[in-house]
Amino acid sequence: xxxxxxxxxxxxxxxxxxxxxxxxxxxxxxxxxxxxxxxxxxxxxxxxxxxxxxxxxxxxxxxxxxxxxxxxxxxxxxxxxxxxxxxxxxxxxxxxxxxxxxxxxxxxxxxxxxxxxxxxxxxxxxxxxxxxxxxxxxxxxxxxxxxxxxxxxxxxxxxxxxxxxxxxxxxxxxxxxxxxxxxxxxxxxxxxxxxxxxxxxxxxxxxxxxxxxxxxxxxxxxxxxxxxxxxxxxxxxxxxxxxxxxxxxxxxxxxxxxxxxxxxxxxxx
Numbered sequence: 340x341x342x343x344x345x346x347x348x349x350x351x352x353x354x355x356x357x358x359x360x361x362x363x364x365x366x367x368x369x370x371x372x373x374x375x376x377x378x379x380x381x382x383x384x385x386x387x388x389x390x391x392x393x394x395x396x397x398x399x400x401x402x403x404x405x406x407x408x409x410x411x412x413x414x415x416x417x418x419x420x421x422x423x424x425x426x427x428x429x430x431x432x433x434x435x436x437x438x439x440x441x442x443x444x445x446x447x448x449x450x451x452x453x454x455x456x457x458x459x460x461x462x463x464x465x466x467x468x469x470x471x472x473x474x475x476x477x478x479x480x481x482x483x484x485x486x487x488x489x490x491x492x493x494x495x496x497x498x499x500x501x502x503x504x505x506x507x508x509x510x511x512x513x514x515x516x517x518x519x520x521x522x523x524x525x526x527x528x529x530x531x532x533x534x535x536x537x538x539x540x541x542x543x544x545x546x547x548x549x550x551x552x553x554x555x556x557x558x559x560x561x562x563x564x565x566x567x568x569x570x571x572x573x574x575x576x577x578x579x580x581x582x583x584x585x586x587x588x589x590x591x592x593x594x595x596x597x598x599x600x601x602x603x604x605x606x607x608x
Contacts, residue, residue, distance in 0.1 A: 350418055353387060353391050354404075359429075360433075363406065367527055371501050371526045377523075377528065379529075380408065380434070383410065384409075385574050392577055400517045410428070412428050420586060431534055447473065449474070450475075450476045450525065451479075452481060459479070461539040462535050479494070481506060488515070500526070501525070501526045502526070502529070504535075542562065
């Protein structure tokens with residue numbers, strides 16, 4: 340039985356897996372222990388919805404991922420209005436810490452690829468302090484050319500990490516995980532974006548209450564207004580437009596069914 344197929348839904352043009360972080364950690368633990376095929380974890384948020392709308396190939400990348408998770412608190416109520424129940428928001432940095440805790444407990448190995456050299460080195464230092472049971476398989480900064488990817492993939496593959504965290508932006512981390520999945524030699528590959536900067540203490544994460552209210556993006560804008568304002572404006576507006584179209588389409592379908600039920604054409608839902 341394909342478990343993923345039973346929980347994967349279509350949400351705003353993107354695939355989405357409806358599961359909890361606890362279920363995910365259990366599955367990944369079993370996957371590593373039993374040497375199942377490599378697993379790729381991708382995420383859906385407002386930026387990804389906008390990106391899939393503009394670049395259809397991104398939707399294909401998400402479809403090929405083993406797990407596609409809701410990263411962004413607003414995704415939950417938006418999905419609920421479309422009749423989709425997302426049990427939990429699973430964000431990139433939160434999942435990374437959960438997997439590091441798992442690595443600490445099980446003795447799994449990790450490889451960090453991304454960010455500036457001094458930042459990734461600081462992350463390695465902090466992992467050694469906070470998660471001493473996790474084995475560092477290796478690390479490298481995220482500044483490389485397309486031509487260097489095969490060499491980097493060979494180095495990572497030789498290290499054979501259980502977890503590979505890609506600390507780089509979109510769409511590079513999605514493409515790297517998708518196109519090089521079987522040559523990176525990692526049991527689990529997760530893109531973590533700017534999480535290395537947060538772990539290293541270079542960037543502050545939004546307070547918990549802002550995360551729960553869905554305003555984490557606004558906190559990022561306050562930190563880097565010139566760089567983040569126009570980015571979030573564009574992606575949020577596009578995502579909202581896609582969402583409103585989906586709501587309108589769902590409302591039209593439900594209204595049509597009600598009229599048919601009243602006419603006795605179809606049974607009630």
